[in-house]
Amino acid sequence: MQDNTGPAGLGQELGQADRIDITFDNRGDRLIGLGLVNGVLKVLSLGFYSFWAKTEVRRRLWSFTRINGEPLEYTGTGKELFLGFIIVFFAFVVPLMLGGLAIALLFPGNRGALAIYQLAAYGLFFFLLGNALYRAQRYRLSRTRWRSIRGWLAGSPARYGWTYFWTLGLPFLLVALLTAFVGWVVTPALAGPVAILGLIAALWVLPWRSNMLQRRITNDMRFGDRPLSYSGRSGPLYKRYFFAWMGSALLVVAAGVATLLFMNKSGYLESVAAGERPIPTLTQVAAVILIWIVTIIAMGLVTAWYRAMQYNHFATHTHLEGATFRLNASGKSLMWLMLSNWLISMLGVVFGLAVGGALVYAAGLTPQPSAPGAPPSEPGIIPVLLIMLPIVLATTVATTFAQFRSARYFLSRLKLDGPVDLAAIQQSASSGPRLGEGLAQVFDLDAF
Amino acid sequence: MHSDAASHYARLSDGKSAAARDCRVRLDLSGLEIVSDDGAVRMRWPYESLRANEPLRPQSIDVLLSSTDAPGVTVFVPGTQFPNALAPRAPQLTRHAERWRHAKPWVIGAAVLAGLAVLIHTAGWTPLRTIANLLPQSWRERLGDAAIESMAENRQRCVNPVGAAALDQLTQRLSSVSGTGQDFKVLIVDWDLFNAFAVPGNKIIMTKGLIEKADSPDEVAGVLAHEMGHGIALHPETGIIRAIGMSAAVELMMGGSGGTLANLGLILAQLGYTRAAEREADDQALVLLRKSGISQQGLANFFRRVLSEEGKYANDDQNTNGGKSQEKDDRLARTLDMFSTHPPTEERAERIRMSASYPSTPALSAEDWRAFKAICATTAPLTPPAEDEAKR
Incomplete structure (x- = not known):
């Protein structure tokens, strides 16, 4: 039996400039089964399988991505991710935890000391954030192959991390200094409004900042020995950003007013005014959380038009050799992607919770109602497991599917215009970092 | 396995450039034979050296292969036929084999862990208490001070001389035996709450509410002995170590950021004892009471009263604290009150009542009892521990 005919799209391309065609296979149904198995194994392994689960999902998503009909290959392993995580866990997280414990022991009951410590810890996290993002991206690129050629990020994580830090840190520091100056030298009454207006004004740096970071990371990207290059400027981003920025500011103000009105109506503010420190009731907490969840979703929707444009902007100014990328994202479709993915995730949690609750109820293990904060006299492990199991399963399936939908959204809308002489692209000299994403996993940053 | 005569169209990438050449692959007896159409490349990859980009499954539409024998080189074989022909020859590439290979260490690890837990539990060994035992006394005292601070917050202590x-x-009478x-150091807090707590470092907090409700010095002595029982058995220390271990484990599993542990106060406030621990404290209390000649x-009686008031209290929506106490106090009282947190079972009260009797004298003289009841007539702030030590 002879199978002689090569499929369409796999023509003779040797030795000349090639057209590049990016497609994404719509095989998401495969990921539902994978999500279920990953969920079960995560539970059985007390969560440790998640590194391997993540790797398995990536292998599928990479494989769904086709360039001229040939798949991307993900060559990373769960072990690399796991070891990277373990190293960072013991190098950063454990010392930070022990530090918190030491502070609590050295200054018993001193909330100020703990607050300062936590602030410092968060500052350190923010300082390391860009570095972590860069390293994670570098790891993923180095484990991505197409036609046996690897990707790479050739720059320095520290440099990117520093840019990431100061481009946001500096504006906020300026606002803090200005607030302090106004508060001390002019009048304390103005400090609050100055801080709020200053923060809103400081957000004006964001398009400039993301354009700059995009330039940094794109110019560092390599496919084999060929660099990608970025030619975008932030100017064109600002017109749409203005509306996103105004809309978000208005939403935050509206949510703030709604919160105050509600707290006033429910009598909470009165007791605060009377100098008490009332504990909010469950209804009050739930209502405020609901207000802000709705606000955050609405902000995501309002900013979708801007973000779609920003993604398109990034793509249009990214070049490989003589070719230029093009992305066809739109505000409406991006909004729908966000909303539907969010609904899928919520559905997963709700479904898992419902099944878990039903299991606990059916097993007759419904816990006695106890007041909030009361020490549990006899914490039962079985009902906790019965609830956790379906939740982990359902959310793993839901998030896997949501990841697939995001990848499909971007990759099926991405084009590379112009010819690339593929035969001239040589393998990169670097074989990539030995271990996985470490820091970024601790921060839980990687979307894929 | 018979040799498959069919040759399949494929694309070969050599790991040096992004060009790809057309080639034919054939499933041999022991490996994959690859011959490029231009004749420049000819390779044989043994089946056990193969690696696939995706696990093989019946629905596979194509496969991208590489081999440990030829690092960097990849072969992409389109079409559904080839993966299905390859699967029986390279079973390690199938979905089930791959999955099990990755999951096996963890599943076995989890099983071993569960087995160890069962073993430790049945052998009666308490590793947490062993760790608690290793804590230096100064650490225990600091933990205790932190616990007192976070529980009693801005309240006053009762110090009427x-x-x-x-x-x-x-x-003294109880701890000397x-x-x-x-x-043991006992701290009376001016708090309408009805409870007593043992905290690390052999310290006990008792509330004004409890003293006011107590009918006799023997009841107070009984409660003190019970809390001392917790302290001697290192229950507070063990509880904290358990909570720290739990949150570290959760952080490890969730990939958390280390924020949980910073809030030691929260951990301390959530300490609860198991029934076994309560029974242990009861047993210890009986020993202390007998040795010091105080009736058990x-x-x-105290437990019996808690039991009888428990039901009443649960339905009682009125403010039982009286006076100026605010809603907050009331709610806190509800959540921390002994009636809700320490419901003694009938069995526990009965066990104490039925224990052998012995000659006993009242815990305090009538005069001392009156003085003790009025200990909250003078109060002082919860002083920092250093000054506290100096005064004693």
């Missing part, structure tokens, strides 16, 4: 003398006398050579019936 005559009452304090009576309290010292009672504490504990056999541990350690002193005080503790039994």
Whole structure:
């Protein structure tokens, strides 16, 4: 039996400039089964399988991505991710935890000391954030192959991390200094409004900042020995950003007013005014959380038009050799992607919770109602497991599917215009970092 | 396995450039034979050296292969036929084999862990208490101070000198027979709450509410002995170590950021004892009471009263604290009150009541008891521990 005919799209391309065609296979149904198995194994392994689960999902998503009909290959392993995580866990997280414990022991009951410590810890996290993002991206690129050629990020994580830090840190520091100056030298009454207006004004740096970071990371990207290059400027981003920025500011103000009105109506503010420190009731907490969840979703929707444009902007100014990328994202479709993915995730949690609750109820293990904060006299492990199991399963399936939908959204809308002489692209000299994403996993940053 | 004569169209990438050449692959007896159409490349990859980009499954539409024999080189074989022909020859590439290979260490690890937990539990070994035992005394005291601070917040301590003398006398009488050579410090807090807590470092907090409700010095002695029982058995220390271990484990599993542990106060406030721990404290209390010649019936009476008031309290929506106490106090009282947190079972009260009797004298004289009841007539702020030590 002879199978002689090569499929369409796999023509003779040797030795000349090639057209590049990016497609994404719509095989998401495969990921539902994978999500279920990953969920079960995560539970059985007390969560440790998640590194391997993540790797398995990536292998599928990479494989769904086709360039001229040939798949991307993900060559990373769960072990690399796991070891990277373990190293960072013991190098950063454990010392930070022990530090918190030491502070609590050295200054018993001193909330100020703990607050300062936590602030410092968060500052350190923010300082390391860009570095972590860069390293994670570098790891993923180095484990991505197409036609046996690897990707790479050739720059320095520290440099990117520093840019990431100061481009946001500096504006906020300026606002803090200005607030302090106004508060001390002019009048304390103005400090609050100055801080709020200053923060809103400081957000004006964001398009400039993301354009700059995009330039940094794109110019560092390599496919084999060929660099990608970025030619975008932030100017064109600002017109749409203005509306996103105004809309978000208005939403935050509206949510703030709604919160105050509600707290006033429910009598909470009165007791605060009377100098008490009332504990909010469950209804009050739930209502405020609901207000802000709705606000955050609405902000995501309002900013979708801007973000779609920003993604398109990034793509249009990214070049490989003589070719230029093009992305066809739109505000409406991006909004729908966000909303539907969010609904899928919520559905997963709700479904898992419902099944878990039903299991606990059916097993007759419904816990006695106890007041909030009361020490549990006899914490039962079985009902906790019965609830956790379906939740982990359902959310793993839901998030896997949501990841697939995001990848499909971007990759099926991405084009590379112009010819690339593929035969001239040589393998990169670097074989990539030995271990996985470490820091970024601790921060839980990687979307894929 | 017979040799498959069919050759399949494929694309070969050599790991040096992004060009790809057309080639034919054939499934041989022991490996994959690859011949490029231009004849420049000819390779054989043994089946066991193969690696696939995706696990093989019946629905596979194509496969991208590489081999440990030829690092960097990849072969992409389109079409559904080839993966299905390859699967029986390279079973390690199939979905089930791959999955099980990755999951096996963890599943076995989890099983071993579960087995160890069962073993430790049945052998009665308490590793957490062993760790608690290793904590230096100064650490324990600091933990205790942190616990007191976070529980009693801005409240005052009761320091009326005559009452304090009576309290010292009672504490001495009980702790001198504990056999541990350690002193207990009892702190009375001006708090309408009805409860007593043992905190690390052999410290005990007792509330004004409890003293006011107590009918006899023997009841207070019983409660003190019970809390000392917790302290001698290192229950507070063990609880904290358990909570720290739990949150570290959760952080490890969730990939958390280390924020949980910073809030030690929260951990301390959530300490709860298991039934086994309560029984252990009861047993210890009985020993202390017998050795110091105080009747155990005080503790039994106390439990019985808690039991009978429990039902009443649960339905009682009125403010039982009286006076100026605010909603907050009321709610806190509800959540921390002994009636809701320490519901003694009938069985526990009965066990104490039925234990063998012995000659006993009242825990305090009538005069001392009156003085003790009035210990909250004078209050002082919860002083920092250093000054506290200096005053004693």
